[in-house]
Amino acid sequence: MQISIVCQPGADATHWCALYLKGARAEAKRKGDTLALLSLDDALARFRTEKPTCAAILSTSRAWTANAADTLSAVGVEPVIIGGASRDNYRHASYVYMDYREATYQLIEYLRRYERGRIALFAVSTDSATDMIKKDAFLSYDRCRERDVFYYTGADGLMNATCKKFLEVCRNYDAVICANDAGAVILMHQLTAAGVRIPEDLFLCTFGDMAISTCGSKSLTMARLNCPEIGKQTVAMCRLLTASENISGISTKIRCELIIGDTTASLPIVEKTLGTVHLPSAGAGGFHNDPSVSRIFQAEKILSACDAIDIDLLKLIIKGYRYFDIAEILHVSESTIKYRLKRIISISGFETRDEVIDVMKVFLS
């Protein structure tokens, strides 16, 4: 069968949505289905002549999703929200999403087991349906209050500003849960720069799945997201809805796995600071356009295409080693090093080695 995915312009290129799509494509291929990625306008034009039972919606914005869901419902097509909300926001809709509620509970319970009971929830975006689930779950827990939630919004919408706001009061907390790992990495650097010791002074954990969370000198404790599984189950759900006319909607929750990293273990700390961010602002507002967040995703794009040798290679370059020494340390030839670097630069989208190293050094040193 054909499975339609209605996509917010540009959303398919963002980190998490790309992973959803990856899982969806693999499952569609496995089942012999075809997958059509459509703009909302194209979808409406196509559905005028050939109306499917349902269509999936891929978007990073709660507002965009709401509009697309309403529009699809109005023409009699059941919307399947990929990675979306658990709250009944839309009258007709099916959902496939991470079990953020349960994951939030698990993180809180884990922290309390170590007597870290004064917990903040950091970088919650009110335009993110999934962040709203985390917030609801957080506030439903005993002793977690609205004033412990730090929102990623405001006049400028910059992650750095959100960090600054938390830094002012961070002494009131002994643990922080970050809504996503991009925010977690930025916050960790800023806290460390301000002399806050992680995990001694503050346990830090996050929701996430990025390679960057584990490649730094300090791995993040996290509720690990399984984004490709969301894509896979989206395809399964579209098949099910098309086959069973008696079903008016389904919600499928995907399990998060709790991964324990350095940021909640009592290990000695090496302090480090976040380099000055020189990236130009990529337009108005929005999490994915935030300069410090973009930097994280640039690093992530590189890291997720790197193997262990690539990462060691980058670390050694950052430390200032010459190619000759690196070749000896890694037991490879200098031409291998040059070949690997060329590949990494091409993946990064940058022009030069120095630009790549500039982005990576804050995360790999």
Place this chain on the structure above:
Amino acid sequence: MQISIVCQPGADATHWCALYLKGARAEAKRKGDTLALLSLDDALARFRTEKPTCAAILSTSRAWTANAADTLSAVGVEPVIIGGASRDNYRHASYVYMDYREATYQLIEYLRRYERGRIALFAVSTDSATDMIKKDAFLSYDRCRERDVFYYTGADGLMNATCKKFLEVCRNYDAVICANDAGAVILMHQLTAAGVRIPEDLFLCTFGDMAISTCGSKSLTMARLNCPEIGKQTVAMCRLLTASENISGISTKIRCELIIGDTTASLPIVEKTLGTVHLPSAGAGGFHNDPSVSRIFQAEKILSACDAIDIDLLKLIIKGYRYFDIAEILHVSESTIKYRLKRIISISGFETRDEVIDVMKVFLS
């Protein structure tokens, strides 16, 4: 595979649960699965040696369900609530239930289309998870208020008392939505006895699926439940949960169909009264033990086993015709009539023809 259903004592014999089970048994048979109906204690004993991924819960009580869900979760078995709540009451649970929210909206919108905007919601039981969904949906609608909800609770918990409460203020309304068709049938009789004309003075509609709703002189407008489909999807869900360890929970909503009957159409009315109820009270409280509700279910049990000839036969006996005349009208022999009556009596669980007729006459005359 083996599918375990943990059952509240006696629940499997109640009207709706029996239909869920019917659907579940048919689907299990189709898939080659076996279905084990267990008490909570038996389930716990069995799961000590052989733990399934999930077990379904069959219960008419919200409180019983909550306890069973907690108990199963505690031993690491995912509870699948059959016909249960949509609200996230339980931390770990999957749900298969009718889409009562959407059905409530459809009933309200249908009534408003006919300019019946002053709507009451009748016989809502606070111990019923499904009634709570109807209530939530009702109150989320513009101009529907808490004071328009008539609860099936109170000192005696009798449906007749609930009817009386509504009768006192029914002139304030031009439409009533009943939480279930047992309540709807009782209310309809009492309203008619009190001189309220249906549908002229009051549109009446309900959630339901009983044969009794369509066999009376006035068929009920209803959001028709598809209970066997709930059982079927429960089996499908247990299979899915067992197969996919990455899924932490699923909610499946089953579509209700809107059936338009006489109680919202502008037809002439024949008044009739509900006969005095002589059944002994079947113990303390509870919807299924309510004398007037039991009577409805007795009639339902008989009606759902009757074909068109049986129903005509009963109607003619109620009208006082002799077997000789009935035989001529229905073009059957007198021995066929006796044979059919014997079968009906045996299904009813009563001893005599007169007991059967006594129950049926209020619904078939």
